[in-house]
Amino acid sequence: MWTARTIIHNGRAIPFGEASIHPLALGVAFGIAVFEGLRAYRHPSGGFTVFRLEEHLDRLAQGMKVLRFDDPPPKDVLRNAVLDAVRLNEPDDDAYLRVQVQIEGMGMMATTGPVGWIAAALPRERSRKFATGLAAAVSSWTRLPDNAMPPRVKASANYHASRLATLQARADGYDSAILLTQRGKVSEAAAACLFLLRDGVLVTPSRSSDILESITRGTVITLARELGVPVEEREVDRTELYVAEEVFLCGTGQELVAVTSVDRLPVGDGAPGAVTKRLQAAYEAVVRGTTDAHPEWRTPV
Ligand SMILES: Cc1ncc(COP(=O)(O)O)c(C=O)c1O
Structure with missing residues (x-):
């Protein structure tokens, strides 16, 4: 099975293991983050498509609005990053994709920025109970x-x-x-x-x-x-x-x-x-x- 090697953090593609934010950032300290889990499917022809990307990005935008995030990353930027995350990891099978937007600033619980984000592609097998229930x-x-x-x-x-x-x-x-x-x-x-x-x-x-x-x-x-x-x-x-x-x-x-x-x-x-x-x-x-x-x-x- 393929392994994740690259992650996109705030627009920069970096080695997967090198992504980091401060432990006292609100995203960690209070779990102030919203995310989407998507899948890129490998087609019989060999190419990949991401399933319902637009709808996932719309839901993410709704979450950022409700949580009153400062300067949410634009949809176009996130869309390109998701597609890049698949390309850069060169999966040889279906990929599970995660887009996550978190408060990377420190401060009080109601701090609303600065906001950071990642786009990642990970291997993920189908549920073992898919056929049996x-x-x-x-x-x-x-x-x-x-x-x-x-x-x-x-x-x-x-x-x-x-x-x-x-x-x-x-x-x-x-x-x-x-x-x-x-x-x-x-x-x-x-x-x-x-x-x-x-x-x-x-x-x-x-x-x-x-x-x-x-x-x-x-x-x-x-x-x-x-x-x-x-x-x-x-x-x-x-x-x-x-x-x-x-x-x-x-x-x-x-x-x-x-x-x-x-x-x-x-x-x-x-x-x-x-x-x-x-x-x-x-x-x-x-x-x-x-x-x-x-x-x-x-x-x-
Ligand atoms: C609590 C919860 N409900 C439902 C779903 C299914 O949502 P979706 O079909 O958008 O992946 C998820 C997906 O992770 C979930 O976490």
């Missing part, structure tokens, strides 16, 4: 509420909560955690959004269910409708997970992965379901460019 547990940790740490902002500090839920799920012998909102409705997994199939309708918690407004979730909704599967965005009860025909998680990192049990109750017959598999195949085609559909989602490197 995950055993998930509903966590006793709840999802962050919008009026405390807004989950629609992809802020580094938000992952403290996701980490607690993941560590607890693993300690209890599960693969993944599903988090509920503070009102007890289903929100999402620690680092992925969630869909369930009920009576042939694909259901996903609405955008006011304290979810990250996931790019993959949007892709899945579009692909499902194109395949003739009806989709509903609404509040979801915990017990709907127990009686669903299918459940799956989706995100840039996880892609689409079936959940085959929730709280040790099998989902459907306990194997990845037919709709999940159809959507996995449709997703694979659209990210890897083996279909002509949605060329606007693939930015050539």
Whole structure:
């Protein structure tokens, strides 16, 4: 497998291991940073495209706005840096890309600059459970509420909560955690959004269910409708997970992965379901460019 050798820090390409910021910079001291995780997919022809680059950069800009960052780096600069990060690392397989913008200044907790940023490309294999599915547990940790740490902002500090839920799920012998909102409705997994199939309708918690407004979730909704599967965005009860025909998680990192049990109750017959598999195949085609559909989602490197 290839290894990361170059990282772009504040516009300069430097050896991957030499990137640094001060430990007392707010990005470290208080986790004041926003980021995006993207994927560059290798096409059968050998070239690479970055999936839904524009949408990721738009979400990053929203996060910087909400967190009131000084002088956010312009979209054009970040777009070029992401593409350069892929080129300079010369991957021979799919790459996981991270764009991160952090406060590099020191000072008080409410300091808003100076702002620094990185663009990196890293190897990342597909989830080991991609084909077989995950055993998930509903966590006793709840999802962050919008009026405390807004989950629609992809802020580094938000992952403290996701980490607690993941560590607890693993300690209890599960693969993944599903988090509920503070009102007890289903929100999402620690680092992925969630869909369930009920009576042939694909259901996903609405955008006011304290979810990250996931790019993959949007892709899945579009692909499902194109395949003739009806989709509903609404509040979801915990017990709907127990009686669903299918459940799956989706995100840039996880892609689409079936959940085959929730709280040790099998989902459907306990194997990845037919709709999940159809959507996995449709997703694979659209990210890897083996279909002509949605060329606007693939930015050539
Ligand atoms: C908390 C959370 N939810 C959902 C997702 C999926 O988002 P996206 O599809 O934009 O990658 C992620 C991705 O990392 C995440 O961290």
